[in-house]
């Protein structure tokens with residue numbers, strides 16, 4: 375049925391159905407979903423308990439910093455609105471996506487309290503609403519959470535039955551901060567777990583007109599989708615860690631360049647090149663916590679998953695190794711300059727960023743540390759305070775520093791080559807961004823992982 379519908383759409387024989395949808399949570403992911411799906415012609419009502427996010431959307435402003443978000447909001451304003459309460463949004467939409475935080479707990483699991491609270495409010499409106507409504511959880515949750523903790527809240531507060539009076543899907547997104555809108559509109563696939571076939575059909579129909587690349591839907595049970603989401607990020611951390619381990623080993627063997635080794639490995643299609651580049655460890659709001667959650671989730675079932683634990687331990691050990699290298703290459707009076715505090719280029723977010731933790735640890739050792747994050751210090755300052763000094767730009771940092779540590783693989787770093795010509799300065803680069811011979815004495819270049 376759906377394939378016929380897709381063919382008819384592709385041939386232009388029928389006009390794509392536009393939906394009325396609501397999105398609960400206007401944060402880093404939710405605000406982008408609002409703008410991306412409005413750009414595909416859907417009418418979107420956002421809901422957030424934070425009045426400032428609601429006001430921003432209603433004033434045509436982006437509530438969070440993200441590439442292209444402001445442009446997409448501005449271009450699609452007539453189809454976008456927001457509310458701080460649920461009634462109009464649920465009544466005037468057919469599908470509600472929930473994308474609120476699921477913070478890590480002390481045991482490494484995820485709390486679904488925000489999701490449950492959103493479901494309580496959605497259920498209250500569904501109680502009065504006639505007609506079928508599909509609820510879709512997009513927040514990252516762990517296997518069993520939807521069926522054991524979330525659907526029961528919807529059923530209780532609505533007094534209705536899931537699969538009969540309303541539908542339910544678990545539909546995680548695979549996006550990266552910095553390219554959220556692009557990733558939403560050009561996914562490799564749409565993955566979702568469906569409570570029943572009708573729920574899955576509605577979501578598949580929505581997605582059949584919601585991407586730029588005609589991505590296919592991959593449908594499965596809800597717990598399978600929950601496990602798939604958390605496994606994907608766990609696998610990414612494994613692959614990154616493998617490349618980082620190769621870089622450490624390569625560093626110890628004369629004549630080895632880790633990039634040649636990963637190029638050869640990644641050229642084998644069974645392995646693939648993406649995320650296979652030795653450098654600093656992973657950080658950010660997803661990889662570290664999803665990896666730990668995988669271990670916690672398995673542990674609760676009495677299963678030991680050593681890869682998740684080893685990956686986490688090895689990832690943290692990279693920080694100590696870098697601190698040791700930087701401390702050994704400098705004297706106590708030298709200033710260590712850290713370029714890049716965010717967990718990846720193009721965002722100022724520093725959650726679990728290795729560059730930021732290295733800066734913090736060096737400062738705790740009493741070393742003089744000066745920093746420059748090209749995307750701004752707004753987040754870094756909340757985590758580092760006055761333990762370090764902040765530079766307005768790269769030139770200011772290079773003026774102060776005796777050693778420079780390049781934490782991110784960032785094309786902006788390439789300017790450094792000309793700026794340090796003729797200066798006595800050491801550049802430590804775990805990403806090997808410059809070819810051999812790029813620097814000459816008195817500057818010293820240390821590309822970690824390449825001898």
Ligand SMILES: NC(=O)c1ccc[n+]([C@@H]2O[C@H](COP(=O)([O-])OP(=O)(O)OC[C@H]3O[C@@H](n4cnc5c(N)ncnc54)[C@H](O)[C@@H]3O)[C@@H](O)[C@H]2O)c1
Pocket residue numbers: 398399400401402403404421422423424427473474475476488491492512513514515547548549550551659660
């Ligand atoms: N940020 C990422 O890279 C990423 C990637 C994949 C998955 N996720 C998952 O997406 C979810 C959301 O992440 P985020 O980064 O967008 O979070 P965020 O903190 O940026 O935004 C969440 C928003 O939800 C709002 N909110 C909280 N409770 C609410 C409620 N009951 N009703 C209405 N609004 C409510 C908050 O006010 C906030 O604006 C998490 O589960 C996260 O794990 C995030």
